[in-house]
Amino acid sequence: MIETVNLSLNDVFQLSVDALLASGANRKNAEAVAAVVRNADRDGCTSHGIFRVPGYCAALQAGAVNGCAEPRVIDQAPGIVRIEANNGLAPLAVEIGRPMLIKKAEEQGIAALAIGDSAHFAALWPDTEPLAVAGFVAMSFVNSRAFVAPAGGKKRRVFGTNPMSFAVPRNGRAPMVFDQAASAAARGEIMLAARDGHKALPGWGLDPNGEETDDPSAILKGVQLPFGGYKGGAIALMVEILAALLTGGETSLEAERSYTGHGGPSAAGHLIIAMDPKSFGQHSFLKRIEELFEEMLADPEVRLPGDRRLALRAKTEEKGVEIPRTLFQQVREIIEG
Numbered sequence: 631m632i633e634t635v636n637l638s639l640n641d642v643f644q645l646s647v648d649a650l651l652a653s654g655a656n657r658k659n660a661e662a663v664a665a666v667v668r669n670a671d672r673d674g675c676t677s678h679g680i681f682r683v684p685g686y687c688a689a690l691q692a693g694a695v696n697g698c699a700e701p702r703v704i705d706q707a708p709g710i711v712r713i714e715a716n717n718g719l720a721p722l723a724v725e726i727g728r729p730m731l732i733k734k735a736e737e738q739g740i741a742a743l744a745i746g747d748s749a750h751f752a753a754l755w756p757d758t759e760p761l762a763v764a765g766f767v768a769m770s771f772v773n774s775r776a777f778v779a780p781a782g783g784k785k786r787r788v789f790g791t792n793p794m795s796f797a798v799p800r801n802g803r804a805p806m807v808f809d810q811a812a813s814a815a816a817r818g819e820i821m822l823a824a825r826d827g828h829k830a831l832p833g834w835g836l837d838p839n840g841e842e843t844d845d846p847s848a849i850l851k852g853v854q855l856p857f858g859g860y861k862g863g864a865i866a867l868m869v870e871i872l873a874a875l876l877t878g879g880e881t882s883l884e885a886e887r888s889y890t891g892h893g894g895p896s897a898a899g900h901l902i903i904a905m906d907p908k909s910f911g912q913h914s915f916l917k918r919i920e921e922l923f924e925e926m927l928a929d930p931e932v933r934l935p936g937d938r939r940l941a942l943r944a945k946t947e948e949k950g951v952e953i954p955r956t957l958f959q960q961v962r963e964i965i966e967g
């Protein structure tokens with residue numbers, strides 16, 4: 631049994647800000663990252679909550695990312711916003727680029743935000759959910775360091791775990807959002823399994839000899855596998871192209887080569903797309919979305935993606951979150967220097 635500490639969401643935010651400031655970030659960058667960390671713990675996404683703060687801090691301390699980055703917004707084309715993120719952490723770049731993305735999506739019906747030179751370590755639903763709250767159908771794609779073998783491969787890592795998120799607005803309710811890695815398991819999940827002494831599930835990955843294993847530590851040294859065989863492999867490939875090649879970001883292999891072993895976020899490309907249903911001439915879009923969801927939920931075995939997260943959100947806002955005492959101490963030590 632792991633000993634835990636109960637923290638309010640505000641505690642999570644404040645500890646994260648303090649640790650990031652102590653590691654060399656300025657307040658703007660620290661608060662943007664800490665908001666994403668707090669929201670991850672709030673929604674039960676433990677693998678992207680305060681668990682990630684020591685990694686963020688290690689990258690800052692190693693000088694691998696710029697904690698005082700000033701992302702520059704570039705009006706690239708009528709439907710395209712580009713951010714020069716100055717090798718900063720992605721949350722501030724997204725926060726700064728979002729208003730222009732929304733403006734362009736309102737004007738053009740569809741717009742994209744391309745971020746090519748930031749470091750990423752977060753979940754993606756914080757990118758798409760606010761866009762759906764603003765009325766847009768939204769998608770987000772990010773690549774990462776190479777951990778995943780292409781479908782059929784056993785030893786050679788080529789893709790990141792390459793997540794994508796999709797969000798759709800709903801009438802008077804929180805948006806429906808899904809957010810998933812193209813790998814069978816997110817790397818953070820495998821790290822948590824290794825830390826907590828749990829077994830890896832079948833299909834998560836192979837050991838360094840290319841053999842199947844349920845040992846999460848062996849998978850971390852070997853290769854992760856895409857979800858669903860060649861179909862997930864194709865999604866990993868698509869995300870790689872959209873996130874890295876279309877934005878000018880480092881590919882997952884390039885990010886792996888430029889990574890210096892600090893344990894924190896690595897270079898990644900990042901593409902966010904917003905679409906306005908009204909501009910597509912769809913004035914009953916929200917009504918039809920509800921009809922579609924009703925059909926899905928007519929089967930009691932079915933739930934909507936994101937519902938687990940929203941249910942946890944209501945609970946943690948009231949009761950706070952439990953984090954391992956060792957992690958709490960680690961973050962305190964960073965703050966105290």
Ligand code: NDP
Nearest residue numbers: 752753754774791793808809810811816935936937938939
């Ligand atoms: P999961 O497999 O846990 O969940 C994927 C999605 O499926 C979620 O939206 C989830 O909704 C939904 N879902 C799960 N079970 C069901 C069900 N029974 N019915 C309907 N929907 C369901 O996510 P991953 O492990 O693939 O990814 C975890 C996180 O890691 C993501 O936030 C991702 O962005 C992040 N990540 C970040 C990376 C980076 O480089 N920055 C790299 C890879 C991943 P719900 O949440 O409600 O369960």
